[in-house]
Amino acid sequence: MRSATRAATATVLATVVATLTACGGQPAAARDAADPSETLAASCTAEDGPLRIYLNPWGATLSERFTADTGIPTEIADLGGGEILARIAAEANNPQWDVVLLDGHGSLQSLADQDMLLTGWTSESRANLTAEADQMAPEDNAWLPVSEHAAGLIAYNTDLVPAEDAPQSWSELSGPVGFADPAVAAPAYPVVSWFFQDMGTEAAQAWFSELIDSGMRVYPKNGPLGQALVTGEVPVAALQEQHVYQLMQAGDPVDIVWPEEGALGVVRAAAISADTPRPCASQKFLDWLLTPETMTYLMAEGGDDGVVTPLVEGTDTSSLPPERPAETPLLITDARFAADNEADIKDWFADELAR
Numbered sequence: 001m002r003s004a005t006r007a008a009t010a011t012v013l014a015t016v017v018a019t020l021t022a023c024g025g026q027p028a029a030a031r032d033a034a035d036p037s038e039t040l041a042a043s044c045t046a047e048d049g050p051l052r053i054y055l056n057p058w059g060a061t062l063s064e065r066f067t068a069d070t071g072i073p074t075e076i077a078d079l080g081g082g083e084i085l086a087r088i089a090a091e092a093n094n095p096q097w098d099v100v101l102l103d104g105h106g107s108l109q110s111l112a113d114q115d116m117l118l119t120g121w122t123s124e125s126r127a128n129l130t131a132e133a134d135q136m137a138p139e140d141n142a143w144l145p146v147s148e149h150a151a152g153l154i155a156y157n158t159d160l161v162p163a164e165d166a167p168q169s170w171s172e173l174s175g176p177v178g179f180a181d182p183a184v185a186a187p188a189y190p191v192v193s194w195f196f197q198d199m200g201t202e203a204a205q206a207w208f209s210e211l212i213d214s215g216m217r218v219y220p221k222n223g224p225l226g227q228a229l230v231t232g233e234v235p236v237a238a239l240q241e242q243h244v245y246q247l248m249q250a251g252d253p254v255d256i257v258w259p260e261e262g263a264l265g266v267v268r269a270a271a272i273s274a275d276t277p278r279p280c281a282s283q284k285f286l287d288w289l290l291t292p293e294t295m296t297y298l299m300a301e302g303g304d305d306g307v308v309t310p311l312v313e314g315t316d317t318s319s320l321p322p323e324r325p326a327e328t329p330l331l332i333t334d335a336r337f338a339a340d341n342e343a344d345i346k347d348w349f350a351d352e353l354a355r
Helices: 004-014 016-023 059-070 081-090 105-113 131-136 188-199 201-213 222-231 241-249 279-289 292-301 335-354
Strands: 051-055 074-078 099-103 144-157 177-180 217-219 236-239 254-257 263-272
Touching: 051 059, 051 081, 051 279, 059 074, 059 279, 059 292, 081 099, 081 105, 099 105, 099 279, 105 188, 105 263, 105 335, 131 144, 144 188, 144 222, 144 241, 177 188, 177 222, 188 201, 188 263, 188 335, 201 335, 217 222, 222 236, 222 241, 222 254, 236 241, 241 254, 263 279, 279 292
Parallel strands: 051 074, 051 099, 177 217, 177 236
Antiparallel strands: 099 263, 144 236, 144 254, 144 263
């Protein structure tokens, strides 16, 4: 699918990181105020007014529970990850958000590099993170990891592909395989960026070009990609695991291969705006989020968004679907690599699809 409309849209969203760089991450009024991190302390009291949260997982489930537990009201913008990044870029000179939660720690690292995220504050809940997550998170708490999951599994249509013929590794993909658009779907960029990190830029570009020439199809998000797999428009797809299990539970002709080398993973992470007028309420949100009680609730009550590997110690994972393997190795792109190469990879991908 190489429609000019989709390619143009992807190109616009792919410039989000570059736009943030051009803006220098220097919103007007708040940059002249004292550093919000200096106001944060254990006795910090939540400011008046609703906490404004931009998020692409959990939505109202998270918002309502947070208010019930803390008494802090919220206003949420429940959007796709690409839409969130585009909105943050558009608001660079007048931010309208306090906290962001999305799939893609590399994108948050990009915001941190532009001084868009609050640093130097102390999280009461960082000690709850797993050893893996604590090593992953920056020391200055610019962003904190929440969970991780498979942004790309090898899914195939069982009516079209016998199990014995299904690709068993990423290197075996060929023909009209489906991908989600890395410039639109938040979990799709970590999928694509892994190949660039693992193969190197030239080899990854050659591999994707070969796939595109052999009929690769790209869809705006994982939902449409999953439907294309069900209808047979693509026989094989690199599909986010939440969508795979949903299709399998619905009885659709879909099965998966969790490659031995690992599924392509994405880290869900949260951060506070450097220009928030509500630093205390924002800190309380992250401290609340990174607790086993909160994560257990969000996994159990959050529907498809709850199909994750939590990075908070003590979380009850019994709500995970039975279709999910007990061992779930993930290939995670390094946050620094993802941040440094995001604009270039998304631009190249959009241009290649449009050629």
